[in-house]
Amino acid sequence: MQILDGQLVSRATKDELKLKVAQLVTEGKKIPHLAAVLVGSNGASETYVGAKVKACGEIGFKSTLIRLEEDISENKLLSVIDDLNLDQDIDGILVQLPLPKHISDEKVINTILPSKDVDGFHPANVGKMVQGLDTFIPATPYGIMLMLEHYKIETKGKHAVVIGRSNIVGRPMSILLSQSAPYGNCTVTITHSHTKNLAEICRSADIIVAALGIPEFVKEDMVKEGAIIIDVGITRVPDASKKSGFALKGDVDFKAVSPKCSFITPVPGGVGPMTIAALMKNTFKACIDKL
Ligand SMILES: NC(=O)c1ccc[n+]([C@@H]2O[C@H](COP(=O)([O-])OP(=O)(O)OC[C@H]3O[C@@H](n4cnc5c(N)ncnc54)[C@H](OP(=O)(O)O)[C@@H]3O)[C@@H](O)[C@H]2O)c1
Structure with missing residues (x-):
């Protein structure tokens, strides 16, 4: 029996990315920037988002963590995503799931620009994945x-x-x-x-x-x-x-x-x-x- 060591493979993958980011810096090119949106204060979600932001730091990506109150309205959350869609410096947007019950996951996912949907949940990206086309895979x-x-x-x-x-x-x-x-x-x-x-x-x-x-x-x-x-x-x-x-x-x-x-x-x-x-x-x- 062999253990598939996720820590080890993850480290190797991140090290590879780190080298690529260093190359971008050398070439004076843009550095990847991830925006993570966290609604409320669910313990597990806090941990997951924290780990994602930490990984960005390790690799040399920029990251922005946007914390929103549990009772934020759906419209307000959608307008936060609209702003991130328009922000030229932000490359990827992730909204940590699960969301509070009064907010539709579907509406939120569909609002993220497919080109910034690094979770690969937008129907346009899911469709591409099903067809085996180049896209963001969940x-x-x-x-x-x-x-x-x-x-x-x-x-x-x-x-x-x-x-x-x-x-x-x-x-x-x-x-x-x-x-x-x-x-x-x-x-x-x-x-x-x-x-x-x-x-x-x-x-x-x-x-x-x-x-x-x-x-x-x-x-x-x-x-x-x-x-x-x-x-x-x-x-x-x-x-x-x-x-x-x-x-x-x-x-x-x-x-x-x-x-x-x-x-x-x-x-x-x-x-x-x-x-x-x-x-x-x-x-x-x-x-x-x-x-
Ligand atoms: N390691 C990671 O990075 C990572 C990432 C994401 C999720 N997770 C974990 O993975 C697990 C699943 O996550 P999820 O988001 O996919 O969960 P989910 O949305 O709750 O889906 C669970 C699925 O399991 C099925 N299921 C429930 N009871 C079952 C049973 N007795 N027999 C067969 N199928 C059953 C459900 O069937 P129905 O469709 O019929 O309800 C549903 O399709 C969770 O523990 C989650 O925390 C881990």
Whole structure:
């Protein structure tokens, strides 16, 4: 069994970008600039946005964090995004999800200019991704693809089971794995909360991508010998032994499942850091595409 080390691959990806930024500086060109919008003060969202801003600093990108009150109106948020769309110095815009209930995710996503949509959630970018065209790929599935590429994991002809069909993880993941492209060419089964016989489907999988948000859902008896396991889930569970008061749990029962696998991502330290590295790559692309 080999651990797919997201920290290591993320570091390598960020180091590569750092060199590219240094090159831009030498050439007197524009440096990538990411704007992150955080509405309210959800603990997990604070952590994710903080990590994204920190990564920008490490690489040499500019970043602007815009904090807005939980009760901001939808119109006001949309006008903040309009301003960022118009700002020539801003290359990429991300609005941290989830948003408060009174704000429509869809309206917010559709307001971001597709050329600045570094999360790859705008329908124009999703459409391009589905057609295999050059675009921003949603950061989590993109990060997983980068990890498969780094470890040169052959996916061609394999049966991949994706658990979860969200627009940000499961659905784009299923599309990328099924594409006629390197690290694609899988036969993909996408599953969700209405799927029958999920355990049986999983047992036939060469690759499982677990993205449902239920801690330790994937058990040992759902996994066949030698399977490749990508654990996307991150759930905070109370843990009095931790200073923070919580521990992070993945969607896979790592202890029981890992001895059976050929490759597995840990939580934390697997898909999470890769999501950030992929977002950085998208931000760099947004800047370079304008040159
Ligand atoms: N590592 C990272 O960087 C990263 C990034 C994003 C998300 N995440 C984590 O990944 C997990 C999933 O995130 P998400 O945003 O995709 O979640 P989501 O929007 O809540 O979607 C969850 C999906 O799982 C499905 N599901 C729920 N219960 C199920 C069950 N018992 N059997 C099969 N499918 C089931 C749901 O089915 P229905 O469609 O039928 O409801 C839905 O499609 C969360 O833990 C999240 O924190 C991690």
